[in-house]
Amino acid sequence: VDTASLLAGDRRALARAITLVESTRADHREEADALLAALLPHTGRSIRVGVTGTPGVGKSTFIEAFGLHAIAAGHRVAVLAVDPSSRRGGGAILGDKTRMPDLTRNDRAFIRPSSSGGTLGGVARRTAEAVLVVEAAGFDVVLVETVGVGQSETAVADLTDLFLLLLQPHGGDELQGIKRGVMELADLLAVNKADGDNLARANASAADYSAALHLITPPDAPWQPPVVTCSGLTGTGLDEIWDHIVRHRAILEQAGLWERHRQGQQLRWMWSMVEERLLHRLFKVTRDLAARLEHDVLDGTVTAARAAEQLLAAFEHREDH
Ligand SMILES: Nc1nc2c(ncn2[C@@H]2O[C@H](COP(=O)(O)OP(=O)(O)OP(=O)(O)O)[C@@H](O)[C@H]2O)c(=O)[nH]1
Numbered sequence: 001v002d003t004a005s006l007l008a009g010d011r012r013a014l015a016r017a018i019t020l021v022e023s024t025r026a027d028h029r030e031e032a033d034a035l036l037a038a039l040l041p042h043t044g045r046s047i048r049v050g051v052t053g054t055p056g057v058g059k060s061t062f063i064e065a066f067g068l069h070a071i072a073a074g075h076r077v078a079v080l081a082v083d084p085s086s087r088r089g090g091g092a093i094l095g096d097k098t099r100m101p102d103l104t105r106n107d108r109a110f111i112r113p114s115s116s117g118g119t120l121g122g123v124a125r126r127t128a129e130a131v132l133v134v135e136a137a138g139f140d141v142v143l144v145e146t147v148g149v150g151q152s153e154t155a156v157a158d159l160t161d162l163f164l165l166l167l168q169p170h171g172g173d174e175l176q177g178i179k180r181g182v183m184e185l186a187d188l189l190a191v192n193k194a195d196g197d198n199l200a201r202a203n204a205s206a207a208d209y210s211a212a213l214h215l216i217t218p219p220d221a222p223w224q225p226p227v228v229t230c231s232g233l234t235g236t237g238l239d240e241i242w243d244h245i246v247r248h249r250a251i252l253e254q255a256g257l258w259e260r261h262r263q264g265q266q267l268r269w270m271w272s273m274v275e276e277r278l279l280h281r282l283f284k285v286t287r288d289l290a291a292r293l294e295h296d297v298l299d300g301t302v303t304a305a306r307a308a309e310q311l312l313a314a315f316e317h318r319e320d321h
Pocket residue numbers: 053054055056057058059060061062093147192193194195198230231232233234
């Protein structure tokens with residue numbers, strides 16, 4: 001990959017760079033690490049927004065409308081995705097590009113489907129690196145979409161500055177099976193599809209979510225997550241969402257929390273990579289012993305603690321030689 005072309009915003013260099021950081025081949029990994037090190041001084045200047053919500057809530061429609069909105073305001077927008085269930089050739093969140101036709105065509109936008117294969121941690125790490133690459137290529141708004149399944153929300157919250165939860169207008173008084181944990185991660189909640197016949201329901205839902213949120217947000221937190229209504233279809237509320245994103249950044253910067261938040265994310269990434277690689281190496285050198293010990297623990301002939309100790313001892317012994 002030609003670093004100069006990438007920094008100049010060349011799309012082919014950009015696509016190639018992302019393919020490189022997504023590769024699981026060992027020789028590619030080395031090349032990717034070198035590239036990322038070279039790009040590092042040119043990264044970090046975007047606003048990173050995570051977008052989640054249950055299937056059908058309107059994420060793709062929203063992201064297209066919001067992306068175009070940001071572009072009209074002078075920004076360059078990259079859309080990435082974390083979807084641990086995606087497979088190459090189908091099923092990916094952004095796999096069907098026609099679902100964001102106008103954004104796809106726009107030369108101030110870059111859309112990349114979720115990388116596939118491996119663990120959620122692996123997919124998320126590759127996306128985190130893709131964020132750095134698009135930033136180096138000059139994109140200053142990065143939207144990371146995720147499906148509302150598994151732990152992918154936590155992973156995306158950990159690689160973005162602000163986490164936006166899209167909600168359905170609901171009918172009765174039930175809060176639509178939204179997991180409390182996901183609400184706790186959200187910095188901004190938007191009841192989507194606030195248009196046409198849905199308008200009254202959307203407003204009522206926003207009031208309900210707002211009340212529920214008051215119960216879980218510490219009253220002294222510098223940022224109180226707002227609940228708004230919007231429509232990806234008509235564009236209602238997109239301005240307000242952008243204003244909240246800007247205000248969120250200003251407030252966190254004032255409180256000295258903006259950089260600290262990103263630094264905390266970097267440290268968690270570092271340790272999660274250490275964990276992943278250490279475990280990988282441990283399995284490699286202790287495979288037979290590990291299988292035997294698992295068996296013994298299941299049989300009840302060795303305690304879990306003993307087995308763990310033996311595994312680590314065997315690992316350390318092998319590493320020393
Ligand atoms: N009324 C209304 N309908 C919408 C809006 N946004 C999306 N829809 C409709 O809702 C359906 C799902 O929209 P998508 O944007 O594909 O939703 P999604 O959350 O990306 O769905 P998945 O990718 O399947 O999880 C489509 O039929 C859209 O036309 C909106 O703002 N208002």
